[in-house]
Amino acid sequence: MTPPVIQLCEVRLQFGATCALAGVSLDVAGGMLSGLVGPDGVGKSSLLALAAGTRRVQQGQVLVLGGDMANPRHRRQVCPRIAYMPQGLGNNLSPTLTVNENVDFFARLFGLGRTERRSRRAALLERTGLGRFGSRPAGQLSGGMKQKLGLCCALIHNPDLLILDEPTTGVDPLSRRQFWDLIAGIRREHTAMSVLVATASMEEAASFDWLVAMDNGRVLSSGSPAELLQRTGTTTPEAAFIALLPEARRQGHHPVTIPARPPGDGQVAIEAIELSKRFGTFLAVDRVNVRIERGEIFGFLGSNGCGKSTTMKVLAGLLPASSGQVRLFQRPLNADDLRTRRRVGYMSQAFSLYSELTVHQNLVLHARLFQVQAAEITARCADLMQQFGLGDFADALPGTLPLGVRQRLSLAVALVHRPELLILDEPTSGVDPIARDIFWQKLIDLSRSDHVTIFLSTHFINEAQRCDRLSLMHAGRVLVSDTPAGLMVRRGAATLEQAFIGYLEEASGATDANPSAAAITAAAPPPAGPERSPWEGEGFSLQRLGSYTRREALELSRDPIRITTAVLGSLFLMVVMAFGINMDVEDLPYAVLDRDDSTASRDYALNLAGSRYFIEHPPLDGYDALDRRMRTGELSVAIELPPGFGRDLKRGDPAAIGAWIDGSMPLRAETVRSYLQGVHGQWQTDRARRQLGQSSAPAAASIETRFRYNPDILSLVAMVPATIPILLLLIPAILAALSVVREKELGTIVNFYATPVTRLEFLLGKQLPYVALAMVNYTLLTLLAVTLFAVPLTGSVAAQASGALIYVTCATGLGLLISTLVRTQIAALFTTAVLTILPATSFCGLLDPVSSLQGAGALIGAIYPTAHALTISTGTFSKELGFGDLLRPFTALLMTVPVLLGLSVLFLNKQET
């Protein structure tokens, strides 16, 4: 036996209260195809993630390729020799990137040169039969093709250790067979390569060299498949596995028995006639005919993306059909008919219950929504909890439960209202054999004793075998429908699997089935051995950085809505803000309470009416009216001219005019006050001049006020340059923050964990496209300011542009920093909005200069990049400034960049914790 490639010693892993691995010790020999088998949620994926170095070692020792994976130096060294393909169909691929681009992304991360990259990519794609689809986006591939593409991406750097997590779950039989042929072929060429696979399919495991059976975070047994069979005295791997389980887990398990279906009453439960469904130009379902009788178990088989789910959604009334007809309980399907919905139970492919509600709360909520009698709800829920073995999990949140338990909960929910028809989309995908058998027993009981019609889709041949009738779907069409036995007879095949593969090969054309055996290693000799690896070392690689930049830019360019909103949106917001933050208050409504009604008082009122700042409203007739009309907000100011005003004036007695100003908006009140003072003063001077002639004494001193930079004190000239830094903050920060958090949510972040890319390379790579986009924004905003708003750009354009460049680097850096701290897109969105809008609009000198702020606001104003960008923007726009005059803000901004980046690097984990 070759020396072990992976050695685990007393490895423990804990997630909160859940124990994923409870002291696993294991040696995996090199050069072999080893398998981890066991139900879901027993720690297989965690073990693989530890071995791949994507998850942090908590306790115990993990030695891979001769070194400790807890040591970052060793991880960096061996990382280029390991390939890791996470669970899920194409989960680490980018759906909008094409097949070629996806492969290139990984090739660049592993430092492959241009020629080597091309030749290896061509050889791998050719071999997997994907060569023809090089320019098709990965998101439009079928499930099987996605997995083959994932394998190409994993193999592009010719790894010594290949780690695959349930690679064939959800893949059709033909693709599954091709996948394993491919692995076998590559192992023949690269004999030193070790492969470690986790799988829930025992049929598959039978062909591996060596198996580890796991349960409940522990190793049950290990050895070759033959050894395991011998040890347990069983004949099939599935039976062997069940025999290995501890007694408690096995309890209640017995082989599934299917009583023959009693002759039906011929009633059709659901029927599709020439049903088609089109999304844009893509024909997802093509003239499908299906007819299911009452009490029948009807199976749908086919790979992911062949149209099964869409057909089921149309039949469930979720999607409208493009053409054709659906008849439910002998009546045309009507999506608005709530009564028929109560007769149907639907379970979608992905878990779609509320992860924020407990198991029991989910059941009760659905019982209520399905209008189960209130008196019956408690008993019904208790009954279902007991039947589906959910009692222990009543108060648990579904997110913390193993997949198998969640699927049981989904089925319980689908049954809560005792439906007559069940539509189940891949109900057992990813569920372990025991749970699957229990699940099936349930379905069979429902069909046989309660005459519930069951329409389900599956990937498992042994499940297909249990159906009364089957349809095989491929590329939107039903290839054939018959009983399992009937299909084998028709095809002349010994097993149902062979019959299916036969049909699929016929439908997809022979070329696909026999990919040419071009040798990958012959096309380009692998850079085997760490000493020859050009990527090895701890330095900084522009190529890896560029790989992320290229990918982010491509993804961005394929989301035109995001780009257009980002660009046009900021222009729109600039217009909004320029008009919104306007200090020129005009047309202030006022009314006069003239209690004198003399020539002099009318003259005063007239004088006010002549001002362009005030608009006269009908006069007031008393204090009540004054009070009422000010309360409604109709009047900004009310003027009271007292009785005897004219007389006092004539006599030269002191007179006082009253002005009530609405103080509810302090800014407006301030302005009203100064305007009133101005108008009043002017009236006084005029009066004095009229009375005394030209002889009036000159003022003791005068003040010449020069409004600099913005001589007409037009708000627009001041506001427009000030809006640019704010707009260059909000949108770039949000886009940058979402770009990383989206990877976390979709799972593609695993590429960052599993490849040699460093934290700095990853962050900068993600940042660059958004910096570029923000600079496009900056250019357009400046153009708009100069043209539409006619704001003169008086200072140095070069200083302004370089200031903008440094500033948008800060803005996107701030977004990245936020993204390292939050987990969900919604939290990222919210946090970024709160942390940018308030500081940028209130503390950075937009309305009041930073020097006037106090307390926390003053501190924020001193360090927040927008404050400095504002100085540069208004300086270069209105104050004719250049680099030399703006040293301070430039220095401050330049210092912010490394601080933000450094903090992001610090908070970003290179491994899952």
Add this chain to the structure above:
Amino acid sequence: MRGANIYHLGLKELWSLARDPIMLMMIVFVFTMSVYAGATVLPETLHLAPIAIVDEDRSPLSERIIAAFEAPYFLPPQLIEQPLMDERMDAGLDTFALVIPSGFQRDVLARRSPAIQLNVDATRVSQALTGSGYVQSIVSTEVQTFVQHSQATPPAAVDLVMRMRFNPELTKTWFGAVNKLIDNITLLAIVLTGAALIRERERGTIEHLLVMPVTPFEIMASKVWSMGLVVLSAGLLSLRIVVSGWLAVPLAGSLPLFAAGAALYLFAATSLGIFLGTFARSMAQFGLLLMMVLLPLQMLSGGVTPRESMPELVRTLMLAAPSTHFVMLAQGILFRGATFMVVWPQFLALLLIGSVFFAVAHARFRSAITAMA
């Protein structure tokens, strides 16, 4: 339509929120710290304006003038030399720079009416406008008093007695606090419904609801009442504890009337959130959409600057935004003590706008949810 469904689905929304610690933290943050910070950092009308003085006269009069610039209106004046003035203004250090020419006092006493030069950084519009008025009145008062010591009193003039109603001191904190509260109510109402709708769509839970005997109307109504209730309670608590307690803002009008208005506004704002949620295909798109909607709502509804100062077109367009009416209503009730007889047009407008958003979102709901397949 079944009331029970709306009730139970609403409870579900509340549970979802209760189990989302980040959202809860954000709600607490925006209704406490954010309101407090937004209210207090805004300086009072003219607060600590930076002023520099070039005193070339160095006379008793010029010293008098310099001493007259005091807190809280002005920072202590920086006494500088003429050449430094431009540099400091360019760097944005001073908003005002006053140049007192040499021989100023002599000329004043000789009735030659000398001129003082006041330089104002007019890119800082808010301080520039009000502040230059202050500077002028301070200087002329000082000069007047100085002159009066040596001369006879001038003839009697007509006095203009100005009284500020509803906010006698023109304390910006009052205004800032209520304004921030309104902004945060808007933000939360839209995010809690719209972003949650997108998340549910991404997770497939909404789709699952559509196979049940539940109508889109019930789903939407449940979101409106539950999230509306959360924001309303948090908002009212914030008004009582933070605004009227901590910040000591006197609230003039009836709190129940304000609560009723806020409830109507939340109907409109949550409907707007759902409406936006039916347009965005991903969280990133929703984020951008949110910015496009939120900023105009905050800037143009009369909360930041008076509606009177906006162009006619903008003013008219903004009548379609619910926040415009809510700002009017809130200022009317909270500051001016307006009664229902005064603010009923705003109530009516909110009801109408909310119904339109709700109806359009309802019409788009089913197709928007299933279009993601």
